[in-house]
Amino acid sequence: MTVSQKRAMCAWSFIGIPLIYFILIRFYPSLDAFSIAFTDWDIVGEKKYIGFDNFKVLWNDPIFWIVLSNTFEYLLLGVPISLLLSFVIAYFLDQVRFGHGFLRACYFIPFLTTAVAMAWVWRWFYQPVPVGVINLALGKVGILQLDFLRSTTEALPAVLAPAIWAGLGFQIVIFIAGLRAVPVTYYEAAKIDGATSWRILRDITLPQLRPTIVFLVVISSIGFLRIFDQVYNMTQEGEGGPLNATRPLVLNIYKLAFENFDMGMAAAQTVVLFVLLLIITIIQLRMLRK
Amino acid sequence: MNEKKIKLNPKKIVIWTFLFIGAVIMMTPIIFMFSASFKYNDQIYDLALFSSDFTLDNYIYIIENTDFIIWLLNSLFVSLFTTFCVLFFDSLVGYTLAKFKFNGQKIVFIAILSTLMIPTEMLVIPWYIIAQNFGLLDSYLGLILPGIMTGFGVFLMKQFFEGVPDDYLEAARIDGVGEFTIFIRIALPLVTPALSALAIFTFLGNWTAFLWPLIVSSSAEIFTVPVGLASFSGEFQSDWELIMTGAALATLPTLLVFLILQRYIIRGVVLGGLKG
Numbered sequence: 001m002t003v004s005q006k007r008a009m010c011a012w013s014f015i016g017i018p019l020i021y022f023i024l025i026r027f028y029p030s031l032d033a034f035s036i037a038f039t040d041w042d043i044v045g046e047k048k049y050i051g052f053d054n055f056k057v058l059w060n061d062p063i064f065w066i067v068l069s070n071t072f073e074y075l076l077l078g079v080p081i082s083l084l085l086s087f088v089i090a091y092f093l094d095q096v097r098f099g100h101g102f103l104r105a106c107y108f109i110p111f112l113t114t115a116v117a118m119a120w121v122w123r124w125f126y127q128p129v130p131v132g133v134i135n136l137a138l139g140k141v142g143i144l145q146l147d148f149l150r151s152t153t154e155a156l157p158a159v160l161a162p163a164i165w166a167g168l169g170f171q172i173v174i175f176i177a178g179l180r181a182v183p184v185t186y187y188e189a190a191k192i193d194g195a196t197s198w199r200i201l202r203d204i205t206l207p208q209l210r211p212t213i214v215f216l217v218v219i220s221s222i223g224f225l226r227i228f229d230q231v232y233n234m235t236q237e238g239e240g241g242p243l244n245a246t247r248p249l250v251l252n253i254y255k256l257a258f259e260n261f262d263m264g265m266a267a268a269q270t271v272v273l274f275v276l277l278l279i280i281t282i283i284q285l286r287m288l289r290k
Numbered sequence: 291m292n293e294k295k296i297k298l299n300p301k302k303i304v305i306w307t308f309l310f311i312g313a314v315i316m317m318t319p320i321i322f323m324f325s326a327s328f329k330y331n332d333q334i335y336d337l338a339l340f341s342s343d344f345t346l347d348n349y350i351y352i353i354e355n356t357d358f359i360i361w362l363l364n365s366l367f368v369s370l371f372t373t374f375c376v377l378f379f380d381s382l383v384g385y386t387l388a389k390f391k392f393n394g395q396k397i398v399f400i401a402i403l404s405t406l407m408i409p410t411e412m413l414v415i416p417w418y419i420i421a422q423n424f425g426l427l428d429s430y431l432g433l434i435l436p437g438i439m440t441g442f443g444v445f446l447m448k449q450f451f452e453g454v455p456d457d458y459l460e461a462a463r464i465d466g467v468g469e470f471t472i473f474i475r476i477a478l479p480l481v482t483p484a485l486s487a488l489a490i491f492t493f494l495g496n497w498t499a500f501l502w503p504l505i506v507s508s509s510a511e512i513f514t515v516p517v518g519l520a521s522f523s524g525e526f527q528s529d530w531e532l533i534m535t536g537a538a539l540a541t542l543p544t545l546l547v548f549l550i551l552q553r554y555i556i557r558g559v560v561l562g563g564l565k566g
Binding site for chain 2: 004007011012014015017018019021022025026027028029030032033043089092093095096098099101102103104105106107108109110111112113114115116117118120121122124125127130131133137140162165168169170173174177215219222226228229232233237238250253254257258263266267270271274277278281
């Protein structure tokens with residue numbers, strides 16, 4: 001056996017077991033999920049292949065469209081709000097020396113919390129008087145009271161808030177790392193030219209941060225599209241109510257698969273989720289290539 | 291020159307004040323959670339953070355009347371075991387892909403990379419069926435199995451191992467050191483920053499994981515903290531001081547680790563976030 005053959009043998013012995021694992025626990029289940037999407041199956045009975053019927057049912061299901069529009073609402077509110085907040089905080093935090101570590105820790109700690117635990121804390125905050133912290137505080141300063149989780153319009157932003165809150169710390173430290181990677185000479189040159197700090201931000205900082213911004217948009221989009229823990233723990237019986245007003249795609253999948261055991265319909269919706277994530281990834285690759 | 295620097299700039303004071311207010315808002319839920327966990331039920335309607343009769347009754351009640359300690363131990367076991375497996379296997383695969391040449395290398399790498407495209411939510415249905423067929427529902431193995439290797443970790447470690455000079459490994463080979471020993475003794479110590487980043491992400495991910503543990507476990511002895519907390523909180527609906535105590539117990543471990551290892555954790559998160 002030559003040396004290179006020996007090394008190849010060694011390589012296969014290193015990756016053999018992991019490869020079997022990836023095939024059994026990743027590839028096979030991925031393909032299986034696609035195949036279940038084309039069946040009518042209640043897990044105990046026999047799988048019946050029904051072609052695209054599940055997708056046709058979805059297309060005509062008003063609940064599915066509510067769920068999909070909720071999911072996009074989480075995405076379209078969550079991504080811009082969280083990115084704008086984290087950029088502004090990172091931009092100024094980067095300039096602060098006094099108490100920098102302390103401030104950064106305060107912003108970062110929520111990222112380390114368990115979403116389930118914090119969902120219950122926020123749920124408590126949102127309760128009507130005399131329990132909820134926010135309404136109690138509002139009561140001290142005026143008569144305004146908010147319904148939060150009991151309102152069909154306020155519930156979704158109320159559920160979204162802890163998700164944004166928990167992710168800010170991550171986005172802030174990534175933004176700060178991005179800001180520090182901008183070459184100092186660029187700033188010096190701009191200052192010599194007498195550029196205002198607004199012009200420097202617009203013409204140097206933001207263009208230089210482009211890869212960081214693309215990365216964070218993608219990561220947070222994926223996160224908001226997959227929102228589940230907060231909704232499950234903040235709504236009555238984990239239903240995503242009131243009246244489905246907060247129910248996202250993943251919660252719908254969970255309910256269908258593990259409460260109704262309608263595996264085919266649930267799998268079909270995971271395919272929808274997969275396609276959405278795929279689109280976002282493709283957009284990311286396009287934007288980074290530019 | 292020095293004097294000028296020390297002089298307080300009003301713009302900076304405004305910025306600092308806003309950042310400070312923001313930091314307080316960020317910490318408010320966590321502070322109120324801990325505060326409520328030390329209160330009696332009738333004091334929870336009071337916005338005061340500290341009350342004169344501080345109590346540990348809630349903690350005692352939870353420890354005596356629920357399986358919270360078991361859930362904490364389950365979470366700790368699952369998170370540590372998974373992290374250990376991920377560190378070992380992902381770096382072994384990443385190292386092999388970075389430092390060996392063999393037929394099919396590219397296909398293996400692309401195949402593993404492609405698993406990053408498949409969200410967990412898509413896999414839980416097939417995983418559930420597999421677990422059911424092999425009798426793994428409601429077991430530790432069922433809980434742990436889906437997470438012991440990750441495409442993300444393989445990708446991260448491969449990138450870092452590519453930065454390790456071949457000369458180091460070659461020198462050891464000439465000395466007759468075995469390949470596995472070279473990996474453990476020489477290659478791994480050179481990528482410790484990547485290992486700690488991967489460890490942080492994996493531990494945190496498993497400590498907070500909810501969907502799969504919720505699906506696979508049905509008896510309280512198997513619950514991890516998030517699943518246990520969700521079922522317990524659903525039961526104690528209006529006993530907010532007890533729910534906050536449970537939430538505090540779930541938060542405390544990661545918070546303590548962060549306070550001790552703050553710098554390393556933030557550095558690790560940035561490293562893992564940017565390279566991954």
